[in-house]
Amino acid sequence: MGGQVSKTYVSNPEAIGTKSSRDAGLGGASEWKEYDFIVVGGGTAGCVVASRLSEDPNVSVLLIEAGKSDGNVLTRMPLAFTKSYGSAVDWAYTSLPQERMGGKVVEWPRGKLLGGTSLLNASIYTRCTPEDFDQWVEAGGIGWSYNELEKYFLKIEKFMPDHQYLSKVDFESKGTSGPLRVSQTEDVSPIVAKIHETCRNLGLPFIEDCNANGGLLGFTHLTGTVDDKGERVSSASAYLTPAVRARSNLTIATNITVEKILFSETGPLRAVGVQVATSKTSPCYRIAARKEIIVSGGAFNTPQLLLVSGVGPKDELEKVNIKCVKDSPHVGKHLLDHTSSGPMIFRAKPGYTIDYLNAPLSALSAVLKWLIYGSGPMSKMSVNSVAFLRSDDPKFVDTGIGKVKDLASGPNSPDIEIMWAPAIVPSYTSAGRAGEHGITIAAIAMKAESEGSVTLKSSSIWDYPNLDGNFLESESDVNVILRGVRFVMRLVRTEPLKSALDLRPGNTDENDYFWFGDLDPDTTSDDDLRKILFRNGYPSCHPVGTCRMGGSPDTSVVGPTLKVHGIHGLRIVDASIFPKHMSAHPVAPIYAAAEKLSDMLKQDHGVA
Numbered sequence: 210m211g212g213q214v215s216k217t218y219v220s221n222p223e224a225i226g227t228k229s230s231r232d233a234g235l236g237g238a239s240e241w242k243e244y245d246f247i248v249v250g251g252g253t254a255g256c257v258v259a260s261r262l263s264e265d266p267n268v269s270v271l272l273i274e275a276g277k278s279d280g281n282v283l284t285r286m287p288l289a290f291t292k293s294y295g296s297a298v299d300w301a302y303t304s305l306p307q308e309r310m311g312g313k314v315v316e317w318p319r320g321k322l323l324g325g326t327s328l329l330n331a332s333i334y335t336r337c338t339p340e341d342f343d344q345w346v347e348a349g350g351i352g353w354s355y356n357e358l359e360k361y362f363l364k365i366e367k368f369m370p371d372h373q374y375l376s377k378v379d380f381e382s383k384g385t386s387g388p389l390r391v392s393q394t395e396d397v398s399p400i401v402a403k404i405h406e407t408c409r410n411l412g413l414p415f416i417e418d419c420n421a422n423g424g425l426l427g428f429t430h431l432t433g434t435v436d437d438k439g440e441r442v443s444s445a446s447a448y449l450t451p452a453v454r455a456r457s458n459l460t461i462a463t464n465i466t467v468e469k470i471l472f473s474e475t476g477p478l479r480a481v482g483v484q485v486a487t488s489k490t491s492p493c494y495r496i497a498a499r500k501e502i503i504v505s506g507g508a509f510n511t512p513q514l515l516l517v518s519g520v521g522p523k524d525e526l527e528k529v530n531i532k533c534v535k536d537s538p539h540v541g542k543h544l545l546d547h548t549s550s551g552p553m554i555f556r557a558k559p560g561y562t563i564d565y566l567n568a569p570l571s572a573l574s575a576v577l578k579w580l581i582y583g584s585g586p587m588s589k590m591s592v593n594s595v596a597f598l599r600s601d602d603p604k605f606v607d608t609g610i611g612k613v614k615d616l617a618s619g620p621n622s623p624d625i626e627i628m629w630a631p632a633i634v635p636s637y638t639s640a641g642r643a644g645e646h647g648i649t650i651a652a653i654a655m656k657a658e659s660e661g662s663v664t665l666k667s668s669s670i671w672d673y674p675n676l677d678g679n680f681l682e683s684e685s686d687v688n689v690i691l692r693g694v695r696f697v698m699r700l701v702r703t704e705p706l707k708s709a710l711d712l713r714p715g716n717t718d719e720n721d722y723f724w725f726g727d728l729d730p731d732t733t734s735d736d737d738l739r740k741i742l743f744r745n746g747y748p749s750c751h752p753v754g755t756c757r758m759g760g761s762p763d764t765s766v767v768g769p770t771l772k773v774h775g776i777h778g779l780r781i782v783d784a785s786i787f788p789k790h791m792s793a794h795p796v797a798p799i800y801a802a803a804e805k806l807s808d809m810l811k812q813d814h815g816v817a
């Protein structure tokens with residue numbers, strides 16, 4: 210094949226590919242520009258793989274990202290994490306109308322820039338529980354137990370003991386020299402300490418170290434990807450440092466979309482290259498992969514790319530006039546998310562929360578403090594502590610509410626997370642009204658049974674796919690969340706939190722965002738709560754599972770080496786490969802999976 214280009218930063222596809230036409234066959238393939246490895250999607254996982262593979266100067270790596278190369282001040286400020294939603298760095302996905310939720314359409318933000326969703330998320334870093342990975346092994350993920358992944362967590366992390374640590378993190382069991390800075394940020398408002406005291410008063414154990422191996426039952430200070438200058442750390446800032454970007458064997462292409470994966474037309478089925486463009490109507494270019502193509506487009510875009518390339522359920526592909534290259538029935542199936550009650554907003558007395566930041570002058574002063582000193586509220590995580598419960602634990606939840614299935618990963622793993630933010634947060638894209646104060650709490654089903662799907666609207670990558678969460682289809686999911694909701698109703702009526710709040714049980718205005726929080730638990734039936742849940746419910750934006758890993762093509766899309774079943778030269782690593790969902794937040798396992806795949810690729814191809 211033709212010559213190799215060596216350039217570290219490009220947005221012109223002509224610099225990385227060879228001009229072609231969209232309906233061309235592989236005729237001119239020997240002329241295509243070529244790289245050893247092509248990584249599709251410069252998000253959380255993709256940046257890791259590109260960085261690790263290009264450590265060997267003898268290997269050429271092309272990383273292709275659909276979004277831009279850099280974030281902005283909002284993506285760097287930990288507390289401002291919701292402010293980028295709906296902007297140019299967000300794919301701004303929405304779901305199909307959700308049947309069980311009265312046809313409601315929900316927002317599903319996803320990062321569209323180098324660093325991907327690691328630049329839009331809440332910065333929470335949790336290794337999850339060892340039992341979560343036991344479930345991966347049971348599903349066919351041989352080699353993916355916690356013990357086997359631990360070395361990758363250690364390789365990722367740079368835990369730095371400093372004044373920010375609020376709980377006793379066991380540094381002996383953490384990585385201290387990896388690229389990803391992990392720390393704890395101080396409470397951003399006084400109400401957080403009140404919530405902790407209330408949890409203690411309810412008898413919840415305090416978990417000193419949320420990344421220890423002992424399980425996750427109780428309440429805890431979370432660790433997060435925030436550095437000592439109060440800035441968010443993303444996969445791009447951690448793994449694509451200026452020194453990495455300067456490597457002559459690494460080419461990073463931004464604002465360029467991979468339209469299709471291209472396959473051999475004769476012999477064993479092999480992914481030989483990709484087709485890229487900057488828009489639906491712009492010229493397209495083709496690029497060859499000498500060794501392998503790694504797809505890291507995330508839980509929505511990875512299955513979409515496979516499907517438009519002809520890899521997926523044959524009958525579905527035929528419906529949108531795509532020639533089936535490989536009948537792979539599980540592509541786009543088994544979409545799982547952490548399904549939430551949606552916001553329960555409780556009016557607070559003034560002085561306890563961060564709603565004062567809605568006033569322009571207060572916001573300006575907080576931003577200036579962050580810009581000048583790297584400190585103040587903008588440098589903190591909005592959610593720096595949570596509680597984890599089991600829905601079958603009568604000490605904390607009302608186990609009389611409906612029936613639940615035990616889908617927890619094991620006895621030490623939760624199936625409910627109670628998450629609080631010290632502000633009024635009616636949705637991902639709206640804030641509270643000026644002059645009002647409140648806290649927002651959600652009860653989240655961490656091991657939801659309801660599975661959704663990603664399917665195609667058309668044969669073009671440029672048309673957004675159909676995203677169907679199929680939320681709350683399972684009665685068990687509904688009951689798990691309701692048990693969590695009842696716990697929250699009890700929490701806010703327990704001291705000392707109760708005295709910091711201003712609940713008004715007589716509130717009858719269903720359109721008021723405080724209405725749900727004001728409901729009196731004694732006069733609100735479980736049936737009433739069910740109806741509210743169908744109206745108020747939301748995904749936590751942790752979609753996984755749409756190209757899941759497993760032992761056989763009958764149940765999965767990729768095997769334990771992350772190779773797509775039945776295709777040479779094509780692997781996947783991102784949230785889509787999760788065979789089961791986690792008991793906590795997914796980003797740490799995604800980083801670990803990307804590190805593990807990088808090792809496997811290096812080993813298989815003799816890369817140093």
Ligand SMILES: Cc1cc2nc3c(=O)[nH]c(=O)nc-3n(C[C@H](O)[C@H](O)[C@H](O)COP(=O)(O)OP(=O)(O)OC[C@H]3O[C@@H](n4cnc5c(N)ncnc54)[C@H](O)[C@@H]3O)c2cc1C
Pocket residue numbers: 249250251252253254255273274275276317318319320321322323324325326327329330331332333334335465466467468505506507508510511514670749750751752782783784785794795796797799
């Ligand atoms: C609101 C929100 C809050 C969250 N909070 C947390 C949290 O606090 N902690 C946590 O653990 N998790 C959190 N998550 C989830 C977590 O951030 C994601 O699960 C994770 O970042 C996904 O990583 P990924 O590699 O699978 O995909 P991404 O990071 O989304 O990367 C995919 C990349 O591929 C690019 N791409 C896609 N298609 C193409 C194409 N055809 N051509 C070229 N490029 C393409 C995309 O632009 C993107 O950059 C949150 C998510 C959201 C949205």
